[in-house]
Amino acid sequence: MANVSLSLGPNSYDVHVSNGALESIGYLCNSIRLEGKAAIISDSNVTPLYAERVRQSLEDSGYTTSLHTFPAGEAHKNLTTIETLANEMVQAGHDRTSFIVALGGGVVGDMAGFLASIYYRGIPFVQIPTSIMAQVDSSVGGKTAVDIDAGKNLIGAFHQPRLVLVDPTTLTTLSPRLLREGMAEMVKHAAIRKPGMLHTLRELADEIDLGFTLSTIDRLPDIIAANIAIKARIVEEDEKETLGIRAFLNLGHTIGHGIEAALPYGELLHGEAVSLGLRAALFLSRRHTGLSTAEERDILDVLRALELPLTLPAGADINRALALTASDKKFENGSIRFVLLKQLGYPVLSKEITREDLREALEHLLQ
Numbered sequence: 564m565a566n567v568s569l570s571l572g573p574n575s576y577d578v579h580v581s582n583g584a585l586e587s588i589g590y591l592c593n594s595i596r597l598e599g600k601a602a603i604i605s606d607s608n609v610t611p612l613y614a615e616r617v618r619q620s621l622e623d624s625g626y627t628t629s630l631h632t633f634p635a636g637e638a639h640k641n642l643t644t645i646e647t648l649a650n651e652m653v654q655a656g657h658d659r660t661s662f663i664v665a666l667g668g669g670v671v672g673d674m675a676g677f678l679a680s681i682y683y684r685g686i687p688f689v690q691i692p693t694s695i696m697a698q699v700d701s702s703v704g705g706k707t708a709v710d711i712d713a714g715k716n717l718i719g720a721f722h723q724p725r726l727v728l729v730d731p732t733t734l735t736t737l738s739p740r741l742l743r744e745g746m747a748e749m750v751k752h753a754a755i756r757k758p759g760m761l762h763t764l765r766e767l768a769d770e771i772d773l774g775f776t777l778s779t780i781d782r783l784p785d786i787i788a789a790n791i792a793i794k795a796r797i798v799e800e801d802e803k804e805t806l807g808i809r810a811f812l813n814l815g816h817t818i819g820h821g822i823e824a825a826l827p828y829g830e831l832l833h834g835e836a837v838s839l840g841l842r843a844a845l846f847l848s849r850r851h852t853g854l855s856t857a858e859e860r861d862i863l864d865v866l867r868a869l870e871l872p873l874t875l876p877a878g879a880d881i882n883r884a885l886a887l888t889a890s891d892k893k894f895e896n897g898s899i900r901f902v903l904l905k906q907l908g909y910p911v912l913s914k915e916i917t918r919e920d921l922r923e924a925l926e927h928l929l930q
Contacts, residue, residue: 565788569703569795571802574723578703578795580788582780584730585616588664588691589624595725597687599660601626602652604675606635609667609693612736617666617691629655633674638828640670640710642718645678652682659683662725668694669701669833673716676707680722690724693733695745696834699752699790702727704798704812714890715820721803729791731783739771743869744834747815749786750865751841752793755811758907760789761865768868807900811910814902815841818924821888825880831872838871843924847916848903858907875928885922 565580579591592601601621605614610632618628631651633644652661665675665688672690679688692702708719734742746764753760763786770779794812801808819840823831831839845862848854866873875881889899901916 565784567788567791567795569723570799571723574705574802576724576726578727578729578788578791580729580731580784580791582730582732582784584728585613585691585733586620588617588689588728589620589622589626591726591728592621592626592662592689593624597662597689597725599662600655600657601628601662601664602655602657603628603630603664603666604648604671604678605630605632605666606639606668606671607632608635609671613666613691613693613733617664621664629657631655635670636829637670637710637833640674642709642711644674645681645709648674648678649682652678657682659686662686663688664691665689665702665724666691666693667697668692669697672697672702673706673708673719676705676722676724677709677719680707680720685722687725688722690727692727692729694737695734695742695787696748697745698729698731698734698787699745700748700794700812702729703791703794704809705802710824714887715824723802729784729787731780731787734783735780740832742771743768743871744832744838746869747834747837747841747866747871749790750862750869751812751814751837752790753865754841754862754904754907755814755902755910756793756797756908757789758861761861765865765868768865768870771869807912810900810912811902814904814910815839815844817899817901818843818884818888818921821884821886822875822879822925822928824887825884826876830876835872838866838869838873839875839928841866842873843928844901844903846924846927847901847920848905850920851913851915852903852905852911854904854906858904861907873928874930875925881922881925881929884925885918888921888925889918 705723823836
């Protein structure tokens with residue numbers, strides 16, 4: 564296994580990355596002395612693919628399990644679903660000695676992690692991410708949340724997992740579109756910390772149309788671990804985003820979240836919205852921090868190769884996207900904390916971006 568450790572004092576944990584690692588989850592839970600019943604939380608897409616393998620591994624290691632499945636999709640990432648899952652767990656006999664296993668993509672991880680943070684005032688949980696987006700980004704770092712009508716991820720908590728298990732073979736079941744959208748987070752990581760990785764991502768883009776082959780899968784543990792390490796080091800420096808360092812991980816997300824929330828659920832996947840947000844952030848970076856046109860082009864070329872969107876969908880309401888961007892949790896006392904790039908590998912946090920700047924960036928996405 565390729566392991567990445569997060570040193571967070573009492574909240575420290577390891578991320579285990581290995582092809583075929585699903586069957587190791589029971590052993591790993593034992594190795595960190597997790598006790599009690601295990602509540603496996605997944606969605607309607609992932610449950611039929613992997614839930615039985617995870618459940619068998621846990622039960623072979625002596626755990627009693629229950630399985631709780633909710634309908635797939637961002638539209639179900641809300642407090643209503645949380646209440647339903649909590650009631651199911653109570654009925655299945657789970658109490659403060661239990662732990663949760665989050666099996667699925669980013670929505671599952673966010674939901675299960677948030678539920679773990681509030682169930683009996685907080686119980687342990689384990690992440691088993693099954694999408695690129697979740698494997699390289701959302702499963703690591705302890706941010707958990709649900710959406711409300713006013714915006715995305717506005718109700719949540721910091722609750723670090725006890726361990727994260729990444730099995731890249733789960734990516735073989737994903738469509739090319741889902742593979743591409745997850746790689747938007749890899750592009751972000753390259754932009755803020757490791758520009759040399761852009762070349763690797765450009766190569767991977769050429770392999771996506773036919774789906775990831777076994778030879779590609781063999782290379783993925785190291786690539787995924789490298790991305791996780793980028794996020795891990797940033798989280799270690801600023802676990803609860805109080806110093807401004809962790810905010811660098813929001814490159815492309817502020818406007819991206821506004822765009823995503825302004826459109827009907829499912830019209831844009833999260834990574835597709837991040838791609839648009841990245842282009843907007845690059846536009847503002849050229850204006851405000853002197854990012855070169857050549858470096859902007861380096862990032863946009865990879866996004867194009869991944870066939871990620873760089874222009875707003877027809878009918879997108881800029882005014883609604885702007886309003887939702889302005890309600891994003893990254894605003895503090897009416898001032899936005901906006902991540903820009905001074906140059907590749909050197910992000911900066913600016914409070915100089917105005918609403919008019921945001922509007923111009925959104926209009927830029929019409930071109």
